Amino acid sequence: MQESIFRKSAIPVAIGSIIMVIIFGIAWFRDQNDVYTLTLATGSKSGQYYAFGQALSKVVSRHNPHLKIKVIESSGAVENVQLLQDNKVQLAFVQSDTNVSPSTKAVSFLFPEMFHLIARKDSGIKEIKDLEGKGIALMPQGSGSYTMFWVLSEHYQLDKTRLQTNSMMPLEAHEALNQGKVDALFRLVALGNPAVIELLQNPQLELIPIDQGAALKLNLPALEEISIPKGAYNGSVPIPQQNLPGVGVRAVLVTRKEIKQEIIFEITRILYEARNDLVKEFPQAAMINEPNNYRNLGFSFHPGALDYYNQGQPSFIVEYAEPIGLFVSVSVLFISGIWQLRLWLKGKQKNRADLYNLQLLGIIAKIQTIEDVNQLNAIRYQLLEMLEKVIIDLDKDLICSESFQSFTFPWQVALSSIHQRETLLIRKQQQKMIIVDEN
Incomplete structure (x- = not known):
């Protein structure tokens, strides 16, 4: 009698145990095979943000098959911040001068983007002041390039009523300058941008120096005084013909503070430990610097990124x-x-x-x-x-x-x-x- 009761009670226990094993097995299998996807807001497809986003996505997938970065096009830093705040993306590129909310956390400072002022030689533009009364192609409103042009014009005290500006998409702006529909173009882009290289092969165009970088930095500490090296855009017939004074601002990879710590740690790790692979895909990645130099620029770092940066740091004692x-x-x-x-x-x-x-x-x-x-x-x-x-x-x-x-x-x-x-x-x-x- 007792043996029969024991057998009857043992059957449900055994079945329950088997079900639990199956459940845990399925959970383990899913955990091992799950792919965590993050969406990255970049910039226009002709810009360096988009190109670097594609490179980062490829290298991250190569080094961690459980991580996937989906790259999307955007109008620039301002839209990227809004997309991040609306939780429509989990990662974004902005510039180091961008105002961000406390919920936005830095992952890493990236490559510098240079102020590029390109003018037609027959326009008479030799310095910033000469832009007054000229037709100027700007990047779309909401982009970092558009915002920084007005910072530049204010510093040089240009008369805004005499500035004939027109916001365009990058390729449209390049074509307008080539065809003489505008006298100059202002764009914030990394050195070596292919579209800029192609544009500057036109002998009627030249780079205009921006020689007050140190003064600009006084009011906007995020700016960096960086020269455009001689021959950066052509080596045989050097473009520019000498080192050209310039100004740059550092690109920043940011995320939402709610993103899992281990995910951001892994992305940060790949950024730095897979640097050679990243440089092969995007040469400007070689200019990514350690974050210690940028802690005073208004960005707080995501805990996952800090975990990576603080590795090997000695304990307090x-x-x-x-x-x-x-x-x-x-x-x-x-x-x-x-x-x-x-x-x-x-x-x-x-x-x-x-x-x-x-x-x-x-x-x-x-x-x-x-x-x-x-x-x-x-x-x-x-x-x-x-x-x-x-x-x-x-x-x-x-x-x-x-x-x-x-x-x-x-x-x-x-x-x-x-x-x-x-x-x-x-x-x-x-x-x-x-x-x-x-x-």
Whole structure:
């Protein structure tokens, strides 16, 4: 009877167990084969944003088959920010001067985009001021190029009533300049843009210098003073014929703060660790810089990106071991000094240990200022000589065993401080060597 009941109750348990195994198996299988898709807002198809987006999508898929980036065309940075805020995209390209909401987080600073002012030689345009009264082709409204032209015109105090501007799509603007329908074109684009290279093969066109980069940066810190190198757009007959003063702004890959931390970590990792593959697809990717130089430009980084950038950073205790060690050492010596003073006041013991401890205090303070490993070795030898003198004094009963013990602890602290300082100096030397190698 009991055996029959047991068998009947065991059957549902077994069936339930099998179902749970199947459910967990399906979940595991889906997790292993799921593809996480993110949509990336870029720019016009003729621009560098779109080209780099395509390159990034290809390289990310190659290095992580569970990640897919869908690239879409847009009118530029302003629309990209709006698409991101409306949750219609999860990634976007903007410029480092773009105002973004707190919910928008940076993933990485990318390549610089240069101000390109191209004019017809027969237009009489030789500098920014000459744009007044001329026909100027601008990029579509809402693009970073369009916005930055008006920043430029305000800095140079151009009379807006005398500016004959016309917003166009990039290819349309290039064609209008080629055919002489406009006198000049202003566009923000990375160096080496194929459409700009083709445009500048027209001998009737030339690049106009923008020579007040440092002054522009005073009011807009996101700008960078970057020259257009001689021959950047043609090597045989150099275009430009000499290094041309210019201004640039850094492109930034941004995301929504709600995007999973591990997803952004993986995209950041691929950006930096698959750099060679990315450069093959998009050469300007070689100009992607570490984010430390850009933390003051109003962007906060996504936690996933920070996880990648902070890899290998020492813990708080390791990073601040020297000041902590100094604080502990000074504290111990202070307490030791008070204790010795108490003994002296009570008349129990008066010996030469106080002198040695004071010397140790001076040595510890000196250690923290030394910048030469050889000097640390000299102080280490000095400590050994001091220890030898104290042992002799102990043997001659000039100090008592309790005083000797009170000496040995700060002596060991001093020796440890030498080791800590030595480690720090070696680390600094290695970092300088790495920086030199990278340069």
